[in-house]
Amino acid sequence: MKQFKKILAFALVLVLAFSVMSLSAFAEDEPAYTITIDNAVKGETYTAYKIFDVTYSGTNDEAVELPEAPAPDGRSLAAAYSYSIVEDSAWWSTVTSSGTTDSETGVITANGLTFTPTTAKVGGKTVYNVAATASFDPATFATLLDGAKSEKDSAATGEASGTTITLTVTTAGPGYYFVDTSTGSLCSLDTTEPSATIREKNTIPSDDKKVKDEDDSHDYGEHSDVAIGDTVNFQITVTDGKGTDKPIKVHDVMSDGLTLNADSIAINGLTKETDYIVLTQSSKTATLEEKEYTIDSTCTFEVIISAAKVKALDENGTYVITYTATVNENASYAEKETNKTHIDYSEQSTQDVEVEVETYKVEILKYDGSDSAKKNLAGAVFQLQDSNGNVIKVVGSGTNYRKATSSDEAGASETFTTVDSGNIVIDGLDNDKTYLLEEITAPDGYNKLTSKISFQPTKTTTETTTGEEEEAVTTTSVSYLTEEVANNAGTQLPSTGGIGTTIFYVIGGLMVVGAGVVLVTKKRVGEE
Numbered sequence: 001m002k003q004f005k006k007i008l009a010f011a012l013v014l015v016l017a018f019s020v021m022s023l024s025a026f027a028e029d030e031p032a033y034t035i036t037i038d039n040a041v042k043g044e045t046y047t048a049y050k051i052f053d054v055t056y057s058g059t060n061d062e063a064v065e066l067p068e069a070p071a072p073d074g075r076s077l078a079a080a081y082s083y084s085i086v087e088d089s090a091w092w093s094t095v096t097s098s099g100t101t102d103s104e105t106g107v108i109t110a111n112g113l114t115f116t117p118t119t120a121k122v123g124g125k126t127v128y129n130v131a132a133t134a135s136f137d138p139a140t141f142a143t144l145l146d147g148a149k150s151e152k153d154s155a156a157t158g159e160a161s162g163t164t165i166t167l168t169v170t171t172a173g174p175g176y177y178f179v180d181t182s183t184g185s186l187c188s189l190d191t192t193e194p195s196a197t198i199r200e201k202n203t204i205p206s207d208d209k210k211v212k213d214e215d216d217s218h219d220y221g222e223h224s225d226v227a228i229g230d231t232v233n234f235q236i237t238v239t240d241g242k243g244t245d246k247p248i249k250v251h252d253v254m255s256d257g258l259t260l261n262a263d264s265i266a267i268n269g270l271t272k273e274t275d276y277i278v279l280t281q282s283s284k285t286a287t288l289e290e291k292e293y294t295i296d297s298t299c300t301f302e303v304i305i306s307a308a309k310v311k312a313l314d315e316n317g318t319y320v321i322t323y324t325a326t327v328n329e330n331a332s333y334a335e336k337e338t339n340k341t342h343i344d345y346s347e348q349s350t351q352d353v354e355v356e357v358e359t360y361k362v363e364i365l366k367y368d369g370s371d372s373a374k375k376n377l378a379g380a381v382f383q384l385q386d387s388n389g390n391v392i393k394v395v396g397s398g399t400n401y402r403k404a405t406s407s408d409e410a411g412a413s414e415t416f417t418t419v420d421s422g423n424i425v426i427d428g429l430d431n432d433k434t435y436l437l438e439e440i441t442a443p444d445g446y447n448k449l450t451s452k453i454s455f456q457p458t459k460t461t462t463e464t465t466t467g468e469e470e471e472a473v474t475t476t477s478v479s480y481l482t483e484e485v486a487n488n489a490g491t492q493l494p495s496t497g498g499i500g501t502t503i504f505y506v507i508g509g510l511m512v513v514g515a516g517v518v519l520v521t522k523k524r525v526g527e528e
Contacts, residue, residue, distance in 0.1 A: 033174055036165070036198070037181075040163055042161060043347045044183050046158055048167045083130040094144065097144070113132055113133065113136060145178045167179070183203075203244075207238050209237075209353040212232070213230055222356070223357070225359075226430055228329060228359060240316060240318070245310060251302055255338045256337075257357075259325055261325060267319050267320065273286075275308075279301060279303075289307060329405050329408065333361040333427055337356065360480060363425050364485060365484045368446075368487060378419050381415050389436060393409075402427040434454060
């Protein structure tokens with residue numbers, strides 16, 4: 001008998017062991033319910049919310065096609081799926097909102113879905129079966145869910161580090177999920193069976209930038225030739241992405257040679273302070289849609305377009321931001337002035353888009369017309385004029401000058417004087433304009449020029465390659481226009497203040513008369 005009890009006890013232990021092993025194996029076979037987001041946007045957050053429970057016939061091991069449901073293409077729910085929701089659960093009030101209830105059957109019709117009560121209970125609450133009607137629209141339903149998500153707990157959340165992200169919803173189990181993305185409002189609905197793949201369809205807004213000189217006859221482009229003091233027109237075109245519904249922040253950075261005209265910033269069709277705000281370094285903060293914004297310290301200005309106006313744009317719709325800047329005294333031919341722009345949307349930033357404005361210089365070589373070496377000749381006083389003969393004031397001394405600005409009036413001069421230490425350089429001129437050079441006073445002993453010299457600043461870029469093949473080195477050199485101006489020495493003419501050359505004419509005349517007298521005298525003597 002004792003032996004039998006030992007055998008029985010051992011058998012029970014084996015049965016228990018096998019049971020535990022079976023349970024463990026079953027647990028290991030329990031599928032992990034996952035949602036994979038394809039084409040995920042790096043840095044964006046994806047969140048899955050479970051809306052309905054689901055059971056379905058068939059498994060992944062069988063050749064059973066399991067269509068999406070509720071189907072985005074308008075088909076009815078597949079018979080393979082059975083959806084349900086417990087009364088008064090997290091999403092109950094949202095999905096049954098604005099619904100009607102049949103007094104006899106208790107069936108609720110709301111948001112294109114029917115909710116039919118069953119005899120099943122969970123925690124004393126009725127379980128409802130869910131089915132789609134012909135009027136069910138996934139996009140409208142997603143918008144409804146999106147508006148309520150802030151009050152709900154998520155099943156899983158993840159941040160994309162590449163083009164694909166997997167949300168594992170092991171605790172929530174099979175179900176019908178609403179997947180939200182921080183890129184925009186266009187969210188996705190899908191059923192895990194036990195996995196689902198959703199493609200990110202939202203796109204990040206983009207921007208483009210152009211520039212145009214006020215006097216330029218060309219269209220807007222990526223480059224403009226300007227002069228110091230010119231007003232330059234800029235425009236930024238913001239193109240909406242798919243599903244966008246958050247504010248768009250535009251960052252703009254100007255180099256030192258450009259001064260923003262803050263009052264010129266505007267957006268076509270929108271109202272400042274209501275639809276958008278402008279931040280500058282002198283007006284650093286502003287509020288839009290009950291949120292306060294502060295400008296980045298590195299930006300010249302920022303424009304924030306409200307979420308309402310972003311959402312109102314159709315896909316690929318645009319807003320055009322226009323503004324102007326003045327080319328100031330810091331601009332120089334030695335370095336192009338730049339204006340860079342990028343936009344922030346959600347957690348994303350676009351790459352900088354850059355345009356350039358460029359000023360030119362002219363060098364003036366004054367020399368003696370008889371000097372083949374063309375050494376610099378000092379003392380010539382010149383005046384720079386526009387093509388209509390209006391004086392252009394300059395600032396500087398020695399050999400270096402630049403076009404004056406309105407703030408230079410006190411120190412600006414209408415003339416400049418050549419020196420013998422080098423060419424005169426005038427900076428800040430426009431390649432697209434014609435200028436006149438008039439000599440006001442010639443150097444002592446030289447004739448003044450009788451006509452003005454017309455010129456247009458130019459730049460020549462030359463590439464020189466030395467060495468061969470892999471050891472070849474290419475260098476680039478840039479040269480600007482040098483206007484050569486020759487002066488010729490003159491003779492002194494008579495004046496009322498002295499005898500000048502008169503004495504030479506008198507002596508010459510007397511010598512001619514004397515020669516004549518001698519000739520006549522000799523002739524008479526010979527005749528006698």
